[in-house]
Amino acid sequence: MIEAHALRKEFTVRVRAGRLRRHKRVVTAVDGVDLRVERGEMLGYIGPNGAGKSTTLKMLTGVLTPTAGQVRVCGLEPVARRTRLALGIGVVFGQRSQLWWDLPLRDSFDLLRHIYRVPAAAHATRLRRCRDLLDLDAFLDTPVRQLSLGQRMRGELTAALLHGPQVLFLDEPTIGLDVVSRQAVRGFLAELGRTGDTTLVLTTHDLADIERLCRRLVVIDHGRVVHDGSIAALHSRYGSRRLVVAELDVVLPEPPTLPGAPLQRVEADGHRLVYALESAGVAEVVAQLAGLATLRDISIVEPDIEDVVARLYRTPHPV
Numbered sequence: 001m002i003e004a005h006a007l008r009k010e011f012t013v014r015v016r017a018g019r020l021r022r023h024k025r026v027v028t029a030v031d032g033v034d035l036r037v038e039r040g041e042m043l044g045y046i047g048p049n050g051a052g053k054s055t056t057l058k059m060l061t062g063v064l065t066p067t068a069g070q071v072r073v074c075g076l077e078p079v080a081r082r083t084r085l086a087l088g089i090g091v092v093f094g095q096r097s098q099l100w101w102d103l104p105l106r107d108s109f110d111l112l113r114h115i116y117r118v119p120a121a122a123h124a125t126r127l128r129r130c131r132d133l134l135d136l137d138a139f140l141d142t143p144v145r146q147l148s149l150g151q152r153m154r155g156e157l158t159a160a161l162l163h164g165p166q167v168l169f170l171d172e173p174t175i176g177l178d179v180v181s182r183q184a185v186r187g188f189l190a191e192l193g194r195t196g197d198t199t200l201v202l203t204t205h206d207l208a209d210i211e212r213l214c215r216r217l218v219v220i221d222h223g224r225v226v227h228d229g230s231i232a233a234l235h236s237r238y239g240s241r242r243l244v245v246a247e248l249d250v251v252l253p254e255p256p257t258l259p260g261a262p263l264q265r266v267e268a269d270g271h272r273l274v275y276a277l278e279s280a281g282v283a284e285v286v287a288q289l290a291g292l293a294t295l296r297d298i299s300i301v302e303p304d305i306e307d308v309v310a311r312l313y314r315t316p317h318p319v
């Protein structure tokens with residue numbers, strides 16, 4: 001659905017160099033990105049501020065012309081075939097609206113049906129589904145300007161999907177949403193992913209979105225791809241380890257040393273021991289601890305995606 005090769009975008013900016021003088025400076029926002037996304041994939045596209053995520057999305061959707069490289073979305077060259085491409089893609093930019101500010105949500109949806117020339121029956125089916133899954137009914141007749149951010153975002157998602165796009169681009173779809181709206185949006189996107197018809201490209205700073213929705217993660221930094229693979233692959237690349245947390249009834253004179261599971265921390269005055277799973281398996285570690293101490297509780301803590309991504313952002317990457 002998406003193919004990009006050596007995609008590059010440079011911006012020329014003017015910077016002050018004295019009271020009246022200005023210098024031209026070239027900012028390379030995207031620096032040779034290769035990307036291939038198959039039908040039905042849900043791809044998380046993340047990176048620190050200014051990494052080039054929005055610029056990439058703008059090139060994929062035909063808003064910006066690449067400085068160099070090739071790009072095809074739904075088999076089309078985005079800038080040259082922008083009108084045609086609009087029928088195949090849906091776009092949600094969290095900070096911008098595609099709805100009519102003064103119209104009730106229902107009327108915006110109706111206008112979109114005419115703009116995209118969607119047959120009435122197909123429109124009704126898709127709208128019904130969004131109304132059910134996103135709980136739109138309570139505010140369908142409210143003008144967009146009176147909607148809360150969470151309600152508007154649900155409206156935006158519906159608006160992006162009513163013409164049945166093959167690819168959905170989402171730039172920060174959960175930004176600023178409260179917990180309930182965030183869950184509603186995530187649940188809806190997860191459902192969309194399960195049906196497997198829509199390809200989804202999602203940029204976000206909220207890594208819980210990625211964990212919940214995306215099996216594949218592309219990380220971009222300074223305009224370059226620095227990771228392309230699963231979240232699990234990222235953890236193994238950066239040596240993230242699962243932890244075994246043992247709560248003891250009685251404090252031991254010395255925390256036990258376990259082969260293949262180094263002790264990470266001793267907490268709660270010795271009542272809690274935290275081991276990292278290296279070469280040892282969970283069962284082995286639990287069995288050993290059970291033989292050495294009276295356990296009140298034991299839990300396994302999965303590696304934290306925030307930690308591993310923070311480590312990745314801090315790692316310098318070769319230019």
Ligand SMILES: Nc1ncnc2c1ncn2[C@@H]1O[C@H](COP(=O)(O)OP(=O)(O)OP(=O)(O)O)[C@@H](O)[C@H]1O
Pocket residue numbers: 011012013027028029047048049050051052053054055056
């Ligand atoms: N229109 C523009 N003119 C000049 N520079 C730009 C323009 N748009 C983006 N840039 C620069 O390109 C770089 C990448 O910006 P981009 O908006 O793609 O980053 P991002 O990864 O989406 O960041 P964020 O997470 O902060 O939204 C930044 O250095 C930014 O200042």
